[in-house]
Amino acid sequence: MSTRKGVLAIYNTLSGKKELFRPIHEGQVGMYVCGPTVYSNVHLGNCRTFISFDLAYRYLLHLGYKVRYVRNITDVGHLENDADEGEDKISKKARAEKVEPMEIVQKYTLDFHDVMTAFNALPPNIEPTATGHIIEQIELINTIIKNGFAYESNGSVYFDVEKYNANQPYGELSGRKIEDLIANSRVLDGQTEKRAPLDFALWKNASDEHIMKWPSPWGLGFPGWHLECSAMSAKYLGEVFDIHGGGMDLKFPHHECEIAQGCAATGKKPVLYWMHANMLTLNGKKMSKSAGNSLLPADLFSGENMLLSKGFHPMVVRFFMMQAHYRNTLDFTSEALNAAEKGFEKLMLAIENLMVLVPSSNSSINTKVLIDGFYAAMDDDFNAPALVACLFDAVKQINAIVEGRATINKEDLSILQKEISVFVFEVLGLQRPVEKSDDQRLSNVMALVLELRGSARENKDWVTSDKIRDGLSNAGIVVSDGKDGASWK
RNA sequence: GGUCUCGUAGCCAAGUGGUUAGGCACCGGUCUGCAAAACCGUCUACAGCGGUUCGAAUCCGCUCGAGACCUCCA
Numbered sequence: 001m002s003t004r005k006g007v008l009a010i011y012n013t014l015s016g017k018k019e020l021f022r023p024i025h026e027g028q029v030g031m032y033v034c035g036p037t038v039y040s041n042v043h044l045g046n047c048r049t050f051i052s053f054d055l056a057y058r059y060l061l062h063l064g065y066k067v068r069y070v071r072n073i074t075d076v077g078h079l080e081n082d083a084d085e086g087e088d089k090i091s092k093k094a095r096a097e098k099v100e101p102m103e104i105v106q107k108y109t110l111d112f113h114d115v116m117t118a119f120n121a122l123p124p125n126i127e128p129t130a131t132g133h134i135i136e137q138i139e140l141i142n143t144i145i146k147n148g149f150a151y152e153s154n155g156s157v158y159f160d161v162e163k164y165n166a167n168q169p170y171g172e173l174s175g176r177k178i179e180d181l182i183a184n185s186r187v188l189d190g191q192t193e194k195r196a197p198l199d200f201a202l203w204k205n206a207s208d209e210h211i212m213k214w215p216s217p218w219g220l221g222f223p224g225w226h227l228e229c230s231a232m233s234a235k236y237l238g239e240v241f242d243i244h245g246g247g248m249d250l251k252f253p254h255h256e257c258e259i260a261q262g263c264a265a266t267g268k269k270p271v272l273y274w275m276h277a278n279m280l281t282l283n284g285k286k287m288s289k290s291a292g293n294s295l296l297p298a299d300l301f302s303g304e305n306m307l308l309s310k311g312f313h314p315m316v317v318r319f320f321m322m323q324a325h326y327r328n329t330l331d332f333t334s335e336a337l338n339a340a341e342k343g344f345e346k347l348m349l350a351i352e353n354l355m356v357l358v359p360s361s362n363s364s365i366n367t368k369v370l371i372d373g374f375y376a377a378m379d380d381d382f383n384a385p386a387l388v389a390c391l392f393d394a395v396k397q398i399n400a401i402v403e404g405r406a407t408i409n410k411e412d413l414s415i416l417q418k419e420i421s422v423f424v425f426e427v428l429g430l431q432r433p434v435e436k437s438d439d440q441r442l443s444n445v446m447a448l449v450l451e452l453r454g455s456a457r458e459n460k461d462w463v464t465s466d467k468i469r470d471g472l473s474n475a476g477i478v479v480s481d482g483k484d485g486a487s488w489k
Numbered sequence: 490g491g492u493c494u495c496g497u498a499g500c501c502a503a504g505u506g507g508u509u510a511g512g513c514a515c516c517g518g519u520c521u522g523c524a525a526a527a528c529c530g531u532c533u534a535c536a537g538c539g540g541u542u543c544g545a546a547u548c549c550g551c552u553c554g555a556g557a558c559c560u561c562c563a
Contacts, residue, residue, distance in 0.1 A: 033563095036563070037561090037562080046563045048563070174493085174559090176491095176492065177492085181559075184491055185559080225561095246563070247563030248558085248563080250562080252559070253560095279557075284555070284556075285555095286563095288562060288563095323511080323512065324501080328502085329494090329556075331501070331502095333500075333501075336500070336513085337501095339501060340513080342512075343512045346512085388502095388503090389503065389510050390511085393511085399529085403529090465522090466524090473525095478526080479525085481520095481524090483520075487526095
């Protein structure tokens with residue numbers, strides 16, 4: 001696949017344009033994605049971002065790149081708000097549940113991993129935690145202070161945004177001007193430690209009652225949220241790396257601050273390509289836990305939620321997400337999920353048929369055009385919905401071959417089988433849902449039941465045959481009458 | 490209030506100057522004892538009003554509507 005390197009275009013938030021992807025080191029990619037703050041269960045909106053970057057990761061791997069994918073776990077420093085008395089999310093939850101903060105971290109990290117596994121998201125190569133990198137963070141703060149872009153105040157350290165902005169623009173990524181930011185910044189109580197409202201914390205002094213704190217040159221305290229990602233990405237990917245991803249809502253201030261921290265520490269912009277995944281909406285609005293407008297994956301799978309009439313398989317949900325581009329908002333509705341479920345089943349059925357097709361001596365379909373379409377879609381900024389459309393073109397062709405309206409030769413069949421498998425299972429990361437039962441005894445019983453029903457049908461004993469069909473239906477088994485006899489699932 | 494994004498058929502959603510995206514639903518058909526399933530076909534849309542152009546869903550302007558960020562969020 002090495003011949004395809006160099007044709008992938010990625011939309012770079014920093015330039016506002018699609019750019020041809022050229023990694024720093026030939027054949028290698030360093031990718032960092034802001035992970036979750038593990039203070040509660042991840043909701044479906046959180047999941048969309050990670051699934052979006054899983055798609056990017058998978059396609060980069062497919063193109064043959066050696067990827068180092070780093071996704072952090074934020075387990076300290078994420079405050080409820082920007083006021084000085086803002087409480088750490090993990091601490092607050094630990095206090096509420098009367099457990100150690102690390103018990104909160106452990107519980108919700110495990111939940112996050114379970115959910116990611118259910119969605120078939122590949123694990124990152126490194127999953128660093130903020131609390132595991134306090135030393136690196138203190139070192140980074142020291143460097144920024146030494147370079148003159150941060151100052152200590154009352155046991156806390158703040159980044160001096162105005163001083164930084166004198167030489168390098170602050171707000172480049174999110175398209176903001178510092179004058180507008182100053183004009184619009186809210187004046188919060190208790191910000192007397194800062195020289196200017198825009199300055200953000202690199203290190204926060206911990207009060208006596210604060211339960212998560214570490215010794216530092218500035219006293220007991222804890223790191224600032226923005227700093228964590230800078231320290232961890234630099235440690236594992238270097239001062240400058242290829243791709244930084246995250247949710248659209250992190251663009252400002254989080255990612256803006258990361259750029260400032262990186263430049264202040266090294267004089268170099270830390271990231272070549274900034275990628276931002278858009279939000280999953282519910283009722284037309286961003287899914288958000290704090291706004292009470294969110295849905296938990298577990299509820300979606302089980303169907304135990306007022307919004308849902310039934311549960312959906314994780315792969316149906318993943319397929320639903322793949323039908324929208326990662327840079328656009330996607331609206332969640334029960335109806336849209338139902339539609340995705342039908343489409344997903346249609347795709348899976350066609351692939352099953354493809355794998356057992358009997359080749360002819362010649363092909364009436366153009367396999368190359370189909371496959372080129374797959375690549376063209378993904379090369380265009382990971383356009384999964386365009387890929388899905390191409391896959392359904394292939395489905396139509398497969399069905400035509402199945403029904404004898406088209407033919408495919410042995411060579412084309414082999415290529416099509418391989419490429420469709422690659423794009424559906426490896427790139428889109430879909431999985432065939434496991435069969436309801438591989439119980440041999442049930443299979444034997446069903447074979448007998450269907451044989452008896454078949455006899456009844458031959459004798460036009462519709463009462464018996466329908467009784468069997470309805471009875472099985474009540475037992476959760478659907479009988480389908482095809483040309484070559486009945487089947488069940 | 491500031492900055493920005495979006496508005497595509499009943500629903501979800503690609504497409505950013507010229508070739509009917511796609512999925513689901515609806516409707517029609519094939520198959521079937523009936524039904525379901527499956528398959529085939531149909532449905533040719535781009536918020537409104539102007540402008541630029543041989544040609545606009547796409548570019549520009551205005552209007553209306555929705556959302557995001559500016560405070561914690563993926």
